[in-house]
Amino acid sequence: MDFATVTVQQPARAELITSQERELPVPVTLRYSSDDPLAVHLDFPPEACLKDEAVTWTFGRALLEEGLDGPAGRGDVQIWPCGRARTVLELHSPLGLALLQFDTAALRRFLLRSHAVVAAGREDVGTAVDRGLETLLGNV
Numbered sequence: 001m002d003f004a005t006v007t008v009q010q011p012a013r014a015e016l017i018t019s020q021e022r023e024l025p026v027p028v029t030l031r032y033s034s035d036d037p038l039a040v041h042l043d044f045p046p047e048a049c050l051k052d053e054a055v056t057w058t059f060g061r062a063l064l065e066e067g068l069d070g071p072a073g074r075g076d077v078q079i080w081p082c083g084r085a086r087t088v089l090e091l092h093s094p095l096g097l098a099l100l101q102f103d104t105a106a107l108r109r110f111l112l113r114s115h116a117v118v119a120a121g122r123e124d125v126g127t128a129v130d131r132g133l134e135t136l137l138g139n140v
Helices: 061-067 104-117 125-137
Strands: 007-017 023-033 039-044 055-060 077-082 086-093 096-103
Touching (some): 023 096, 055 061, 086 104, 096 104
């Protein structure tokens, strides 16, 4: 039986921490889709990106959840709490490093909404792998 794809989107305001220790507001959209149940997507609009092109960062929903309570992640995406009210996302790319602070309550609301779509532990991993391979390999 095929189910319709359900997508949750939530605008969020992040603060970009600059090398001058200033915080610049950055509008982002948090996105979760039932057809990619293990991942969350962080969409940046063109005006917030170096090349004036929209950028999406994709990482594990479990990583986001873990990072709300303690340091989590290795490599390109790392997340940790910064006090009770803020959470930091550290994003590494070939173009550099970005440190973003989010309101922890907003991230928790987003995760609750995503769990209403696909409960934690109920993700269909086989379908997610099939879709990922299809995306990578196309019609080979």
